[in-house]
Amino acid sequence: MSLVRNFIENWSRYAKSIDEGGFHEYKHMWGMVVDLDKCTGCNACSVACYAENNIAVVGEDYFAHGQAMHWMRVERYWDEPDIGGKRITETQEHGASFIPMMCQQCNAAPCEPVCPVSAAYHTPDGLNGQVYNRCIGSRYCEVNCPYRMRYFNFYSYYETSWPSPLNMQLNPDITVRDKGVMEKCTFCIHRIKAAKDKANKENRKLADGDFQTACQQTCPTSAIVFGDLLDHDSEVHQLWHKYQTKLGTPRQEKENPELRGYRIYEHINTEPCVTYLERVREV
Amino acid sequence: MKKQRILGLFSDFDKAISVIVDIRQYRLPGVSVDDITIKSPIEHPEIEEILGERPCYVPWFTLAGALFGLVFGAFFLSAAQANFLVQPQGGKPVITTMTNLVLIYEMLILFAMLATSLGFLIGGRFMRRRSSLYDTKISLDQVGIEIETDNDYIEPVRKLFTKHMALEIREGKP
Amino acid sequence: MMAEKTAQAAKDIDETIAWARINADVLRSMENPRKGYWVALAVCFAIFMVGVAAEVYQYDVGMGPSNLNNPHMWDLYISTFIFWIGMSHSGTLLSAILHIFHVDWRKPIYRFAEAMTTFSLLTALLFPVIHLGRVWNMHWVFPYLSDRGIWPNFRSPLVWDAFAIATYLTGSVLFLYTGMIPDLAICRDNATGWRKKLYTFLSVGWWGDDRQWRNFRKTYMIMACFLIPLAVSVHSIVAADFAMAIMPGWHVTSFPVYFVSGALYSGCAGIITLFVLLRYFFKFEQYMTIPILEKLCKLTFAIAMVWTYLNLIEFAAVWYGHDVPAKEVLIAKFTGPYSPFFISMLLIGMVLPFSLAFQKVRRNPPLLLAISLLLNTGMWMERYMILAPTLSLSFHPYTWGVMWPSFVEIGIVFGSFGLFGLFFFAFVKVFPSVSMYEVKEMVYHRRRVVFDEAEEKLHPATAPATASASSEDGT
Numbered sequence: 001m002s003l004v005r006n007f008i009e010n011w012s013r014y015a016k017s018i019d020e021g022g023f024h025e026y027k028h029m030w031g032m033v034v035d036l037d038k039c040t041g042c043n044a045c046s047v048a049c050y051a052e053n054n055i056a057v058v059g060e061d062y063f064a065h066g067q068a069m070h071w072m073r074v075e076r077y078w079d080e081p082d083i084g085g086k087r088i089t090e091t092q093e094h095g096a097s098f099i100p101m102m103c104q105q106c107n108a109a110p111c112e113p114v115c116p117v118s119a120a121y122h123t124p125d126g127l128n129g130q131v132y133n134r135c136i137g138s139r140y141c142e143v144n145c146p147y148r149m150r151y152f153n154f155y156s157y158y159e160t161s162w163p164s165p166l167n168m169q170l171n172p173d174i175t176v177r178d179k180g181v182m183e184k185c186t187f188c189i190h191r192i193k194a195a196k197d198k199a200n201k202e203n204r205k206l207a208d209g210d211f212q213t214a215c216q217q218t219c220p221t222s223a224i225v226f227g228d229l230l231d232h233d234s235e236v237h238q239l240w241h242k243y244q245t246k247l248g249t250p251r252q253e254k255e256n257p258e259l260r261g262y263r264i265y266e267h268i269n270t271e272p273c274v275t276y277l278e279r280v281r282e283v
Numbered sequence: 284m285k286k287q288r289i290l291g292l293f294s295d296f297d298k299a300i301s302v303i304v305d306i307r308q309y310r311l312p313g314v315s316v317d318d319i320t321i322k323s324p325i326e327h328p329e330i331e332e333i334l335g336e337r338p339c340y341v342p343w344f345t346l347a348g349a350l351f352g353l354v355f356g357a358f359f360l361s362a363a364q365a366n367f368l369v370q371p372q373g374g375k376p377v378i379t380t381m382t383n384l385v386l387i388y389e390m391l392i393l394f395a396m397l398a399t400s401l402g403f404l405i406g407g408r409f410m411r412r413r414s415s416l417y418d419t420k421i422s423l424d425q426v427g428i429e430i431e432t433d434n435d436y437i438e439p440v441r442k443l444f445t446k447h448m449a450l451e452i453r454e455g456k457p
Numbered sequence: 458m459m460a461e462k463t464a465q466a467a468k469d470i471d472e473t474i475a476w477a478r479i480n481a482d483v484l485r486s487m488e489n490p491r492k493g494y495w496v497a498l499a500v501c502f503a504i505f506m507v508g509v510a511a512e513v514y515q516y517d518v519g520m521g522p523s524n525l526n527n528p529h530m531w532d533l534y535i536s537t538f539i540f541w542i543g544m545s546h547s548g549t550l551l552s553a554i555l556h557i558f559h560v561d562w563r564k565p566i567y568r569f570a571e572a573m574t575t576f577s578l579l580t581a582l583l584f585p586v587i588h589l590g591r592v593w594n595m596h597w598v599f600p601y602l603s604d605r606g607i608w609p610n611f612r613s614p615l616v617w618d619a620f621a622i623a624t625y626l627t628g629s630v631l632f633l634y635t636g637m638i639p640d641l642a643i644c645r646d647n648a649t650g651w652r653k654k655l656y657t658f659l660s661v662g663w664w665g666d667d668r669q670w671r672n673f674r675k676t677y678m679i680m681a682c683f684l685i686p687l688a689v690s691v692h693s694i695v696a697a698d699f700a701m702a703i704m705p706g707w708h709v710t711s712f713p714v715y716f717v718s719g720a721l722y723s724g725c726a727g728i729i730t731l732f733v734l735l736r737y738f739f740k741f742e743q744y745m746t747i748p749i750l751e752k753l754c755k756l757t758f759a760i761a762m763v764w765t766y767l768n769l770i771e772f773a774a775v776w777y778g779h780d781v782p783a784k785e786v787l788i789a790k791f792t793g794p795y796s797p798f799f800i801s802m803l804l805i806g807m808v809l810p811f812s813l814a815f816q817k818v819r820r821n822p823p824l825l826l827a828i829s830l831l832l833n834t835g836m837w838m839e840r841y842m843i844l845a846p847t848l849s850l851s852f853h854p855y856t857w858g859v860m861w862p863s864f865v866e867i868g869i870v871f872g873s874f875g876l877f878g879l880f881f882f883a884f885v886k887v888f889p890s891v892s893m894y895e896v897k898e899m900v901y902h903r904r905r906v907v908f909d910e911a912e913e914k915l916h917p918a919t920a921p922a923t924a925s926a927s928s929e930d931g932t
Contacts, residue, residue: 004358007365007378014365018374066526066858075855101855108374110703116598116615118608121369129369134607136597137520137590138615139530143848144702148528148856152590154521179519180590265852268703271374296901321667324476324639325898326674331667341675363600363608375612382612385694386620392687393624399679400631407672409661419646421665422639424476424897429666 029126031229036278038223041098045215052214056157071185103185104272111141137180150184188213208234290416291444299426313436322427341402348398356390472903486739501878508872524863528856534588536840541581547724548574549688553681564895565744571633576880639894705782706847715767723836725757729829754819761810805835
């Protein structure tokens with residue numbers, strides 16, 4: 001009976017979607033800023049991510065099959081004049097541009113509602129959680145992810161990925177995933193947890209800079225900034241403010257059109273929490 | 284007085300119908316239309332009319348099943364979602380009425396169909412022992428008329444059956 | 458002689474056929490399997506074993522050997538799933554819709570069509586299971602009370618699938634079974650040995666009395682009424698797997714209708730295939746007659762045209778919508794690496810059915826067998842073409858890529874046909890594949906109508922009142 005009472009009593013809260021404020025009263029909203037003009041495409045973030053999150057190294061063959069697991073991937077795009085692209089001479093010398101892509105931690109994530117077993121869910125911190133134990137591998141989340149930022153364990157990669165001494169470098173804070181499970185960038189949620197615990201112990205509020213994600217820590221040009229969007233003192237909040245990118249809009253309206261800052265595919269209303277700093281040019 | 288059953292087998296519906304018509308018209312003593320059971324190899328809605336109104340309760344089972352599916356579906360889904368708070372996903376609320384409609388629809392049909400089958404089994408008096416008055420010819424091509432009446436009235440019934448060229452007449456206890 | 462023959466050919470069924478003959482013919486089809494039957498069964502088993510071997514390997518190693526990769530997370534498994542679900546739809550169409558409208562030519566052919574529904578549904582059921590990364594946890598999509606308070610995600614279209622398919626399977630099995638009870642009683646009365654026990658159990662005490670018939674009639678009609686919306690909802694929920702996703706080429710409003718029409722289309726083609734085969738192998742020429750086959754072809758043609766229209770309107774919708782990725786996908790379907798499949802799908806699906814407009818074709822069973830198999834190949838490709846191009850070309854250009862299925866994947870798909878064959882072959886020898894009691898009804902009613910009409914013609918003046926009255930209750 002308590003089952004029924006619960007939903008009758010809390011109906012007004014439970015029936016709220018993100019447009020009406022949602023069920024959560026968020027205490028944190030983890031967000032990121034990636035300055036593409038600072039990014040050199042060195043792939044250090046990707047390597048750091050592999051090391052930090054126990055991501056399996058799949059080898060050349062599987063990589064060529066498209067079965068790789070790079071949660072953080074630096075994508076290269078080439079302006080190729082022979083297939084119709086225009087060479088943009090004033091910015092990129094060789095016609096190549098790159099963009100580090102990780103899970104965008106959308107607030108209205110397309111991957112979440114389609115998971116049949118609620119393995120993909122929204123944490124009270126505004127992250128897209130992925131419960132490995134609960135995942136049954138229907139892969140609907142990846143099919144519905146416009147960024148294609150989810151990775152599936154096609155094989156038991158752990159068997160071959162870390163031959164004997166290498167298994168000593170596995171991160172003990174993170175599980176090693178077996179076959180048949182979907183995984184993706186977590187914004188280094190274990191670091192967030194550790195920092196939160198520490199702040200709790202010391203009886204203070206979580207401050208900006210208490211922790212960094214692995215990619216942010218490693219980036220040689222400090223192109224990646226990470227933090228709490230709801231914390232007005234945080235660097236990430238100030239950057240979002242400075243570049244006038246906002247959550248909750250399908251299109252960024254800027255006073256100065258020269259101002260950089262966009263979110264990827266915000267027009268499909270996914271509400272990503274990552275802002276890329278780069279001027280959007282019409283090609 | 285003892286009740287007795289008598290079954291006559293006829294080669295087609297026309298003969299069987301004329302037996303029933305005779306019973307209705309001449310009013311055999313002790314035999315009314317309600318005592319008649321037709322046993323036939325095929326469905327015969329228009330022939331059944333001659334037996335008068337006989338009730339069939341299957342639709343009520345269906346209605347009960349459908350209503351149960353509707354109410355149970357709505358409450359079950361909402362209750363389950365309300366108690367599973369890691370759910371808020373993709374900007375959607377905890378209790379998503381719109382999508383639950385799809386599942387309530389399915390549950391309505393599921394329970395309605397199950398209840399219909401149940402009503403069928405109960406209403407048709409299935410899963411009972413075979414009465415002695417059954418002949419495999421009924422499933423082949425003959426029409427049987429079974430009459431339940433008092434012991435004393437059996438004789439006129441048998442005469443009526445013979446008059447309408449019954450192929451076989453059997454008697455048995457109810 | 459000649460005139461008599463053509464008159465015979467124009468009728469759906471020969472109404473002078475004796476009821477006992479019907480019983481004998483159908484019961485004969487269920488016994489004494491010939492050598493060819495065992496060979497066919499063995500072939501199906503071998504095909505099924507190919508699938509089992511592939512699945513065992515995949516279960517052991519992971520989803521990798523199926524060649525799936527990052528953009529192509531779903532491929533043949535899901536498209537074959539849609540294919541089999543689609544195959545399962547026409548049994549219901551023929552049976553339920555035609556039953557509600559009292560179309561009597563459905564009677565000789567609906568039983569195997571319903572069996573096809575049930576078995577293709579069972580086959581379809583395998584695919585969502587097979588395609589799971591962790592098959593052993595598949596029960597998590599069902600809502601059962603868990604002491605951890607965990608529930609499935611009721612807003613996922615995959616959970617709707619689970620609900621809808623479970624309901625549809627229950628519904629279609631009940632429908633098939635309920636419609637078969639009087640026939641099982643006939644089998645019971647004629648069987649010996651284990652069959653006697655089986656049929657006695659299954660016929661749940663059917664003695665054919667009017668109370669049972671009355672309840673039966675109501676039940677069957679109610680079930681038919683429920684099955685029609687159910688069948689439509691099942692395939693539109695399968696379509697919702699795609700239409701509810703945001704991917705270009707899937708996020709289309711007309712998808713549910715398109716899927717349902719495609720399902721009916723391939724299901725009708727499947728019925729034609731089995732019709733021709735059963736007619737030939739079981740010598741059911743008297744029941745599965747050419748006129749019925751013709752009507753079936755006309756139905757298929759009509760549904761094919763509906764499907765064609767919806768297919769074309771989908772292109773129009775994409776063109777109007779001016780959604781760049783969706784347009785890209787559409788153009789890639791015509792020009793990209795998958796274009797051979799897509800264009801042959803269009804040719805087979807849209808142009809080939811026009812052959813059914815010709816009477817010569819409609820009356821030629823071997824040709825129809827070939828056409829119906831081709832149509833189903835086309836429909837299978839259609840399902841593949843729904844998935845592959847969208848997955849290869851979605852929003853994010855970095856993950857654009859073409860993927861071709863591996864032998865493991867093809868093997869499992871191949872094996873599913875063996876499984877369906879096994880089910881179906883087992884069915885036709887254990888259960889009557891032509892509904893005996895309903896063919897009797899059909900014959901009975903037709904005989905009455907014909908005789909009444911003849912009577913009216915012979916004695917128009919003498920007995921106008923009775924003739925018209927009796928013909929009324931005869932129809």
